[in-house]
Amino acid sequence: MTTTDELLIGLVSISDRASQGVYVDQGIPALQGWFAKALRSPWRMETRLIADDQALIESTLIELVDQVGCHLVLTTGGTGPAARDVTPEATLAIADKVLPGFGEEMRRISLNFVATAILSRQVGVVRGKALILNLPGQPKAIRETLEGVRASDGTLRVNGIFSAVPYCIDLLGGPYVETFDAVSRTFRPKSARPPDAAAQS
Incomplete structure (x- = not known):
């Protein structure tokens, strides 16, 4: 872990119709907007719009982690029960570890809003030194899942999943990620915080 490295985020929107230009993808713009509000530390991103x-999906995730060097990869779309929804299968196929x-x-958060969240099959995994998370496809659900x-x-009222992401990246050897508390408050053990931050808590 370092305090100066830039966080490299891979964003993958998975949709047959959006990748064919039938409609405009909403997942990547929603994530770009959210990170612009949430992150205090340096970051940049790589984006991919691909079919189901x-x-x-497997080759894209492998590329972003193994070749591009992303510390965090987020997918949107393809996590339901339909025949073409294969994002979780692809994610698990390239994983070294699963983080259930x-x-x-993610399902618990979404169930606050829609009963059909129980149909979602999102997973979180580690590949190498990267964290990969499957997010919902709709911008509102993306924000609620990340932010709470x-x-x-x-x-x-309910913590979002991103509260745990920076510390997970720490444990994987990635850069030290800081967020704006008003959007997403990061949780770390005091022993994992810089001396000035630990003293203020």
Whole structure:
């Protein structure tokens, strides 16, 4: 872990129709906008818009991690029960480790809003030194999953999954990621924080 490295994020939107130009992809713009609001530390991203094809998804994830060197890869789309929804299968096929808590928490968050969230099959995995997460496809669901749910007075009611992501990247040997608390508060053990941050908590 270092305090100066730039976080490299891979964003993969998976949709037959969007990749064919039938409609405009919404997943990547939603993620770009969210990270622009959420991250305080340096970052940049690589984006891919691809079809619902397992071999193509696998090769794209491998490219982003093994060749491009992404620390974090987020996919959107292809996590339901339909025949063409193969994002989880592709993600698991290239994984070194599975982190079940991410999928469990994403479904729990989404169930606050829609009963059909139980049909989602999102997973979180590690490949090499990268964290790979399957997100929902809709911008509203993406934001809720990453950021969490706030009450009408602004207090956080349900934590989003991104609260745990920076520390996971620490453990994988990636850059030290800092967020804006108003969007997503990062949780780390005090022993994992820089001395000035640990002293303020």
